[in-house]
Amino acid sequence: MHIDRLFVRNFRNYEQGDWHLSPGINIFYGENAQGKTNLLEAVYYCGVGHSHRTSQEEDLIRWGENQLAAAVQFTRQGLQHTLQLKRERQPRKKEIKLDRQVIRAKEQLGEMPVVLFSPEDLQLIKGEPALRRRFLDLEIAQSNRRYYQDLVRYQRIVLQRNKLLKAIREGLAHKNELEAWDQPFSDSAANLMVEREKAVAHFSALANEVHQLIAGGRESLQVAYQVAGEGQAPSGGTKSDWQAWYERLLQNTRTSDIARGSTSLGPHRDDLLFLLKEGPFKAFASQGQQRTAVLSLKIAEVTFVQQAVGFYPILLLDDVMSELDQKRREQLLAFISGKIQTFITGTECSMLHPDSMAACFMVKNGALGDGGSGSN
Ligand SMILES: Nc1ncnc2c1ncn2[C@@H]1O[C@H](COP(=O)(O)OP(=O)(O)O)[C@@H](O)[C@H]1O
Numbered sequence: 001m002h003i004d005r006l007f008v009r010n011f012r013n014y015e016q017g018d019w020h021l022s023p024g025i026n027i028f029y030g031e032n033a034q035g036k037t038n039l040l041e042a043v044y045y046c047g048v049g050h051s052h053r054t055s056q057e058e059d060l061i062r063w064g065e066n067q068l069a070a071a072v073q074f075t076r077q078g079l080q081h082t083l084q085l086k087r088e089r090q091p092r093k094k095e096i097k098l099d100r101q102v103i104r105a106k107e108q109l110g111e112m113p114v115v116l117f118s119p120e121d122l123q124l125i126k127g128e129p130a131l132r133r134r135f136l137d138l139e140i141a142q143s144n145r146r147y148y149q150d151l152v153r154y155q156r157i158v159l160q161r162n163k164l165l166k167a168i169r170e171g172l173a174h175k176n177e178l179e180a181w182d183q184p185f186s187d188s189a190a191n192l193m194v195e196r197e198k199a200v201a202h203f204s205a206l207a208n209e210v211h212q213l214i215a216g217g218r219e220s221l222q223v224a225y226q227v228a229g230e231g232q233a234p235s236g237g238t239k240s241d242w243q244a245w246y247e248r249l250l251q252n253t254r255t256s257d258i259a260r261g262s263t264s265l266g267p268h269r270d271d272l273l274f275l276l277k278e279g280p281f282k283a284f285a286s287q288g289q290q291r292t293a294v295l296s297l298k299i300a301e302v303t304f305v306q307q308a309v310g311f312y313p314i315l316l317l318d319d320v321m322s323e324l325d326q327k328r329r330e331q332l333l334a335f336i337s338g339k340i341q342t343f344i345t346g347t348e349c350s351m352l353h354p355d356s357m358a359a360c361f362m363v364k365n366g367a368l369g370d371g372g373s374g375s376n
């Protein structure tokens with residue numbers, strides 16, 4: 001799969017742009033704060049429907065403007081498609097079109113899968129569990145629409161249940177009203193768990209395979225799913241095993257959940273563990289080992305999506321080339337080469353090996369100049 005054309009209007013610092021892209025490697029280079037990451041963000045936005053940098057979609061609208069547009073024309077398994085997004089500030093409105101037909105937000109994800117790798121991904125190992133959950137959720141959701149719908153449903157249930165918990169705490173509602181939420185909670189949580197377990201088992205094997213190659217066969221990398229809560233979770237279990245587990249969990253935590261006014265356990269509290277050899281990574285690995293591991297995870301993510309949907313996602317590399325040493329850079333390029341459309345940002349066009357064919361675009365103040373295509 002590759003994007004043939006990217007179009008933006010009033011997107012971040014771009015007034016308007018319409019660019020033809022290379023199906024291989026595209027490099028956006030230039031000085032700081034010129035709009036390089038904004039371009040990757042536009043591609044990510046077309047693929048995922050939101051930004052990787054802000055939860056406020058209005059932030060993407062060019063300052064002083066009321067409406068943004070971002071669109072891609074892409075080729076997937078030999079067929080050309082278009083995705084067009086518009087977002088209006090006032091009145092707040094969003095429109096998504098696939099092949100010129102209006103679609104709903106939940107139908108967008110997976111049409112054009114993307115994988116982003118940026119320096120912030122180092123936080124995947126050291127940072128908050130929420131980052132790892134988001135990583136896992138997006139990885140699965142881009143190749144499994146059912147999962148995304150279950151996730152949205154689950155998140156809505158947690159929100160509603162939390163509202164009710166607070167109301168009960170304040171004496172505005174009765175405990176028994178929780179019954180109405182506990183069953184749907186357990187049902188959607190169980191759906192998520194079955195898919196997450198399946199995905200993690202597959203993903204762990206992929207990550208380990210990649211890591212053996214990259215780290216030279218000396219190190220093993222395992223990914224494990226950590227269920228929040230006390231007691232023996234029904235790992236490897238069926239949907240009804242998980243349902244029963246969550247029903248019990250909700251019973252056991254009911255009093256404390258009311259006191260805290262939120263749902264303390266469930267898939268929204270779980271975590272992923274990255275294990276290097278025997279020990280957990282966070283504590284033992286050096287900076288260099290962590291970088292290598294994140295690279296392995298990202299390559300594994302690309303492969304995961306490819307195996308699930310039958311084609312490679314688009315890869316966005318934001319400022320990571322300069323973070324990787326020569327050897328890791330070459331390993332990454334060898335993986336990409338000839339099969340994955342990739343967008344790379346950096347300070348110069350010549351950051352890649354001279355043999356790697358790439359289209360170079362100079363980015364300056366919200367505009368793209370042609371930095372000369374072909375070999376860089
Ligand atoms: N909504 C917006 N409207 C106009 N300009 C914006 C908006 N959001 C960010 N910018 C500008 O975009 C630039 C940063 O772009 P970015 O792509 O992050 O730079 P870089 O080239 O360093 O990756 C800054 O100059 C910032 O002021």
Ligand SMILES: [Mg+2]
Binds near residue numbers: 036037038319345
């Ligand atoms: Mg940037």
